[in-house]
Amino acid sequence: MLRDIFSKKKRYATIPSEQAKQEVPEGLMTKCPKCKTIMYTKELRKAQMVCEGCQHHHSLPAYERVEFTLDEGSFVEFDAGMIAKDPLQFPSYPEKSALDREKTKLNEAVVTGEGTINGIHTVIGVMDSRFRMGSMGSVVGEKITRAIEHAISEDKPFILFAASGGARMQEGVFSLMQMAKTSAALNQLHERGQLFISVLTHPTTGGVSASFASLGDINIAEPGALIGFAGRRIIEQTIRQKLPDDFQTAEFLLEHGQLDLVVHRHELRNTLGTLLELHAPMTGKER
Structure with missing residues (x-):
């Protein structure tokens, strides 16, 4: 019996081979950056990318x-x-932009168009942080401005979902000019008494937060x-002071009057x- 015990081969934990690792489809699982829970990406998408x-x-x-936002089949x-x-x-x-286009299947960091929500026509813009971190380049500013001008001409409300790291450094002053251009277009929308709803998502920073993203009626x-x-x-x-732990969060801004609402995605x-x-x-x- 003792001989059998000592003669047994040692067992070691096996490390998956590279081939075995490759057999797991990429993107099958997603790890929550906050609670570290690992979820099936498919199930996470069903929950509108909100960790359960x-x-x-x-x-x-x-x-x-x-x-998730517009009525089915209404988006143009x-x-x-x-x-x-x-x-x-x-x-x-140019090479980095080409890689982003391939990765995201988008031509730029914002998608604009029109559709309906509960049957009410609206113009919409949605920024995508996967493309150059949603940075505000000349095309981003131009597309948003054109969407605002379309809302003005068609007498429709405008909704913008912001998600950005700020101005796009690769375009320098051309990027910064978009702050003035989009803000001027929104002023025309405001003067006509048309509604602009700004939805700020994670993250909204830099020149985007300092211009069109913060100019909503709501x-x-x-x-x-x-x-x-x-x-x-x-x-x-700069101020030589320690900031609160929740500084620059949506909840902090709501408490201090910079936001009107904090709303769960669902x-x-x-x-x-x-x-x-x-x-x-x-x-x-x-209506």
Whole structure:
């Protein structure tokens, strides 16, 4: 018996071979960055990319956002073929943009168009942080401006979902000019008394937060979204003070009056539909 015990071969944990690792489809599982729960990506998408464990709101691709927000089959896209140039001949910018187009299947960091929510026509813009971190380049500014101008000409409300790291450094001043251009277009929309709802998602920072994303008649954010201009470390070094732990979160901004609502993603479509109904112009009959 003792001989049998000591003669047994040692057992070691096996490390999966590279071939075995490759047999697991890429993207099958997603790990929540907040609670570290590992979920089937398919199930996570069914939950609109919201973690069932901690309710963390994962980033949402632009077309999926459109699908979750608008009535089925109602979306008509604008300016889908617009692609950024390289005005400053910035090193590797064209190559990096091409890689983003291949990865995201988008031509730029924003998708614009029109559709309906509960039957009410609206113009919509959705930024996608997967493309150059949703940075605001000349094409992003142009597409948003054109969408606003279409809303003006068609007398329709405008909804924008912001998600951005700020201005696109590869386009320098051309990027910064989009702050003024989009803000001027929104001012025209405001003067005509048309509704602009800004939905700030994670993250909304830099020149985007300092311009069109903060100019809504109603400013909404998703729970836990990072919203601000400069980064926490830069601010703390500048003012030489420690900032609150929840600084620049959606909840912090709501408490301090910079937001009107913080709405869970599962309730966002209904909230937008209600707001559109409340602000819909009366045309002789109830809508």
